[in-house]
Amino acid sequence: VTASADTLRHMPQAASSNSRLTAKGRATRARIIDAAARLMYENGAANTSFEDVRKAAKASGSQMSHYFADKRSLIRAVIAHQADAVMADHHDPAIGNLDSIAALRTWAQRIVEQQRAQNFEGGCRLGSLAAELVESDAELRADFAAGFERWEALLRRGLLAMQQRGDLGPDADPDALACSLLAAAQGGYLLTRTHRDAHALKVALGAAIDHIELLTIEAGERSIGLPEP
């Protein structure tokens, strides 16, 4: 059992393709994607057949083919869905807008707890799917890139807010720091999934946040400039 299953249900849908569906149609489509996302996360996309998804979603063959021409179109919907799920995970009052060191530390803690709750199996729901499928074709690769970019943009926004407020020094580069944070998370997920323990994920995120903290300016330092290190 993975932590993803029940958070997934509340996700906003990828807006594009289902705006013309009826409420019932949307629900069926969402149920299929939900089942596909869960199965692909647990068993990998390669080991998840169209038929497996149909059964798990309790959908008919004609419903399946009505919403998804083939497995590939289902995979694309799952990628969008997992990216939405990652974004939704960040709508958490405890981490707010990710615009302070404390919020980032809480964010890191949440990520570690989430992995612990699933016995460190499976890794990141977007990253693990990417690891499996990113080289399969250009379109899927671009889907993953878009998902990561949304995630990175969210991290960047928090860092930019810190800089505008004067908490982060003018020399800090929010783009680079957001990229490093996301890379630390992705690498941490991968190592933690490999080792089946929290250590690497905790340490990787901790180091990336330590690095950002080094670039912060404490209130007392602001008017008088940075003291000599």
Added chain:
Amino acid sequence: MVESSSPPEPPTRRGRETRDRIVAAAAELIYRRGEGEIGIRDVKEAAGVSGSQMTHYFPDRDSLIRAVVAYRSREVLEFLSQPDIDGLDSLAKLREWGRLTVERQRERGTEGGCVLGSLVAQLSERDEVARAEIAEGFDAWIGGLADGLRRIQAAGEIGPEADPDELATGLIAALQGGYTLAQASRDIAPMETAVFSMIDHIESFWRGRGPRAKKTP
């Protein structure tokens, strides 16, 4: 060094060469096409060996997969001890390691990920022994980097408050995440940013001017 649980080393040089050729061919095929897409026959053809040679060295698929994991684990360690970085005892050499690692991925057009890391997604959830061996491979790699950081520390370039094991773990994580982001975006920049931002962080411990971050709980 990670030893695999596959059969013992062949006694003759020719035997070892045949065995190594099989492992290298399997590793390459898995990297390019994915473990699930590869049959023993593909490996046999790519390595140019007979069926009886195959079964002699690798009685089953698992033993071959484990040999591939050990081969990739050795490969990342060897990359760490190549001439330009050998001894890894200065921040300059650490930067050179980062540069060479990023450069190799740039040359590959960011296609394919880390030779060791890319095995995780393919094996970790369905082959428990392979998962544990990949973990050992990472431990040896992180350990090799941590030893280097300890030498850099002994030379006085970074202060005693730096934790070599944690920083090495952070660096390998940054690298792994960098591979993933570079693969998805077909752009080397995120990998370069991630790796060098972590190296910058290590450098911030320069001569004991440790990060303030270490003082907060």
